[in-house]
Amino acid sequence: MALTGVGKWFAAGQGRVEALRGVSFSVQCGEFVAVVGPSGCGKSTLLRLIAGLLVPSEGEVLVDGAPPGVARAAKRIGYIPQESALLPWRTVLDNVALGLEVNARRSRREAREQAWVQLAVVGLAEFAGRYPYQLSGGMRQRVALARALVIAPRLLLLDEPFAALDELSREAMRYELLALWERVRASALLVTHSIAEAVALADRVLVLSPRPGRVVGEARPELPRPRAPEVERSAAFLAAQAAVRGLLGAR
Amino acid sequence: MRRALLEQSLPLLGTALLALLAWELFARLTRQPVYLLPAPSLVAARLAVEVPSLGAQALVTLFEAAAGLALGGSVAIGLGIAMAHSRVAERGLYPLAILVKLTPAVALAPLLVLWLGFGPAPKIVVAALICFFPFVVGTISGLRSAEPAVLEVVESLGASRRELFLRVRLPWALPHLFAALRVSASLALIGAMVAEWLGADRGLGHVIMQANANLDMPELFAAVLALAVLGSAVNLAIGALEQRLLHWHPAAREPQP
Numbered sequence: 001m002a003l004t005g006v007g008k009w010f011a012a013g014q015g016r017v018e019a020l021r022g023v024s025f026s027v028q029c030g031e032f033v034a035v036v037g038p039s040g041c042g043k044s045t046l047l048r049l050i051a052g053l054l055v056p057s058e059g060e061v062l063v064d065g066a067p068p069g070v071a072r073a074a075k076r077i078g079y080i081p082q083e084s085a086l087l088p089w090r091t092v093l094d095n096v097a098l099g100l101e102v103n104a105r106r107s108r109r110e111a112r113e114q115a116w117v118q119l120a121v122v123g124l125a126e127f128a129g130r131y132p133y134q135l136s137g138g139m140r141q142r143v144a145l146a147r148a149l150v151i152a153p154r155l156l157l158l159d160e161p162f163a164a165l166d167e168l169s170r171e172a173m174r175y176e177l178l179a180l181w182e183r184v185r186a187s188a189l190l191v192t193h194s195i196a197e198a199v200a201l202a203d204r205v206l207v208l209s210p211r212p213g214r215v216v217g218e219a220r221p222e223l224p225r226p227r228a229p230e231v232e233r234s235a236a237f238l239a240a241q242a243a244v245r246g247l248l249g250a251r
Numbered sequence: 252m253r254r255a256l257l258e259q260s261l262p263l264l265g266t267a268l269l270a271l272l273a274w275e276l277f278a279r280l281t282r283q284p285v286y287l288l289p290a291p292s293l294v295a296a297r298l299a300v301e302v303p304s305l306g307a308q309a310l311v312t313l314f315e316a317a318a319g320l321a322l323g324g325s326v327a328i329g330l331g332i333a334m335a336h337s338r339v340a341e342r343g344l345y346p347l348a349i350l351v352k353l354t355p356a357v358a359l360a361p362l363l364v365l366w367l368g369f370g371p372a373p374k375i376v377v378a379a380l381i382c383f384f385p386f387v388v389g390t391i392s393g394l395r396s397a398e399p400a401v402l403e404v405v406e407s408l409g410a411s412r413r414e415l416f417l418r419v420r421l422p423w424a425l426p427h428l429f430a431a432l433r434v435s436a437s438l439a440l441i442g443a444m445v446a447e448w449l450g451a452d453r454g455l456g457h458v459i460m461q462a463n464a465n466l467d468m469p470e471l472f473a474a475v476l477a478l479a480v481l482g483s484a485v486n487l488a489i490g491a492l493e494q495r496l497l498h499w500h501p502a503a504r505e506p507q508p
Contacts, residue, residue: 051407072409079407085400089422089499102418103409131499144404151408 001050001155001187002026006059007212008045018212019045023059025206025215027155032181032188034198036244037208043191044082046213047157050189051079063155071155075103078148078156078186082163084140086132092143093119093128099147118150119143122180138169145177149184156181156188162197171229174200178227195248199223199240200232207247217247286466297469298476305477311454312447313481315371316439319378324386324435326379328428331390335420341391348387356380357445364450374446374454381442382435389431393424426500429493436485444478455481 003025009018019042027033037043048054049061052068063071071077086095096115100106119125122142132140141161148156161177162170174197181188192198198205205219221240223231231237271291277283278290285293298305330348334341356377363373397420405419447456455478462470 048403051403053403053406072407075409077407079404081400081404083400085398085404087401087419087422089425089497098405098418099408102405102414103411133499133501147404157407 001064001189002062003050004060004062006049006056006061008042008049008054008057009212020049021212021214023213023215027187027189029187030185031204032190032202034190034192034202034205035208036192036195036198036205036248037213038210038248039193041208041210042213043193043208044159046208047079047159047189047191050155051077051157073103075151076154078151078153080141080144080148080156080158080161082160084132084137084144086140086143086147088132090131091128092124092130092132092135095132095143096146096150099150115146115150118146121149121183122146122176136169137165138173141165141173142176145180149180152184153186156184156186158188158190158192160192161190162194163192170197175227175229177201178225182226195241195244196232199237199244200227205240205244207244219243219247286468289469289472293469294472294476298473301470301473305455305458305473308453308455308458308474309477309481311371312374312440312443312456312478313485315374315443315446315454316378316436318371319375319380319443320382320432320435320439322375323379323382323439324432327383327386328390331387332394334387335391335394345387348384351380352384354380356442360446360449363446369450369452373449374443374451377442377446378439381438382431385431385434386428389427390424393427394420396427397423426497426502429489429497432489433486433493436489437482440478440482440485 003023006020006023007018008020009016023046025033035043035046045054049056050063050068052061052063052072061068064076068077087098090098093112093115094108096118097108097111100111100114101108116125116128119128122145124139124142124146127135127139132143135143141164145161158177162173165173178201188201190198190201199219199221200223202221205221206215207217207219208214209216219240222236223234223240275290275292278288283290327348330340330344334344359380360373360377363376367373367376401419402415405415410418444454444456444459447454448460451457455474458474459471462468462474
């Protein structure tokens with residue numbers, strides 16, 4: 001996945017609001033990249049451009065060497081939004097099956113069987129028949145994760161996926177996500193405003209400036225995989241965190 | 252459960268009985284003529300005899316109201332879908348929808364009877380006109396209420412516009428459509444009945460007009476009561492359907508007023 005000189009602006013009244021300017025970076029196959037930046041720096045816009053939900057005003061976005069629309073139509077993109085964004089009238093199982101049903105001629109039954117397996121992987125098999133309103137925020141987010149993973153995506157896009165959770169579930173979810181990601185070996189792009197989250201999860205952390213967002217630097221946490229919560233007490237973790245913080249302050 | 256229901260409805264039963272008793276005493280002690288105010292016992296006696304015939308008349312009115320609801324509702328949903336998708340359609344149609352709302356359908360009833368005759372047609376049209384606006388508003392606001400994040404996720408899976416509509420927008424509009432149904436159903440009954448006043452040979456509205464002309468007040472009260480029972484039954488049925496279909500919606504998990 002690669003961005004070259006991507007800029008995006010929105011019309012606002014008379015003038016325009018520039019969200020991103022000259023953003024270029026790439027994510028290698030199987031790599032986990034995090035993008036950190038202050039709120040309102042266009043992080044979510046970045047993900048929408050890559051998912052093909054928005055079209056860049058300038059520059060080029062390529063996913064697997066093709067425009068995002070192609071990857072989207074081929075269901076290679078697993079999108080995980082900030083709020084779980086589940087369908088309230090579908091059970092947990094059917095919400096996961098939705099990933100398979102949309103844009104495919106697959107029967108509900110077939111989709112359910114596969115969704116069932118995926119639910120077991122995220123540890124929610126016993127909640128298959130519940131409705132989203134009966135779940136905690138962390139469980140809902142795991143359902144959203146399962147819905148994205150069930151299509152076996154080549155690229156995972158995570159838009160502050162744990163921002164709506166409480167501190168404890170947020171930390172637990174980090175390592176659950178890592179374990180799941182290591183199973184599927186997809187590329188992953190995470191946007192977040194949490195430095196700790198970015199460093200704990202990613203191979204590379206890109207730092208974005210305030211609006212209009214530009215990439216101002218990059219840190220590479222030298223942490224071995226697979227990672228466990230203990231990693232957050234290591235010297236390398238703290239060093240990487242300090243490096244990211246330095247980049248955020250030094251624009 | 253059953254016991255709790257009984258305990259809950261006891262106060263209501265008490266007040267109803269007291270009111271009936273007061274009415275009965277008033278009518279008897281002040282010797283009200285039957286053509287002005289019949290005692291409830293007289294109404295009850297008449298009702299006991301006429302349940303089958305009143306039931307048949309109630310079914311006529313119910314059919315007219317339901318047909319009107321189906322007609323007005325489906326046209327409104329169709330136009331609402333167009334308006335929710337296109338600003339041009341909204342600008343062209345919404346003012347007309349408001350015009351329909353502001354014109355009292357009941358005031359058009361004499362004209363409709365003139366045009367469409369004494370059969371069920373004018374009643375159905377009056378009921379349809381009454382149901383039209385709530386469904387237009389419910390469809391537009393319902394289709395637009397879908398959560399943007401959900402639309403984005405489904406779109407990121409490569410959903411077509413049609414899929415987005417069928418899988419996300421339309422189910423999301425359902426609670427709004429039920430709100431429209433709740434408002435419309437009782438109004439449709441009233442509309443059908445008023446249209447019956449103006450010219451009909453059957454239906455509860457016809458029964459009421461006849462009773463009024465004959466100064467047969469027990470009959471009139473019995474018909475009014477039948478209309479009230481019909482309205483409550485329709486309301487209960489809608490509530491039950493809503494509980495079944497919308498159990499996931501926050502509003503459905505709280506008791507309805």
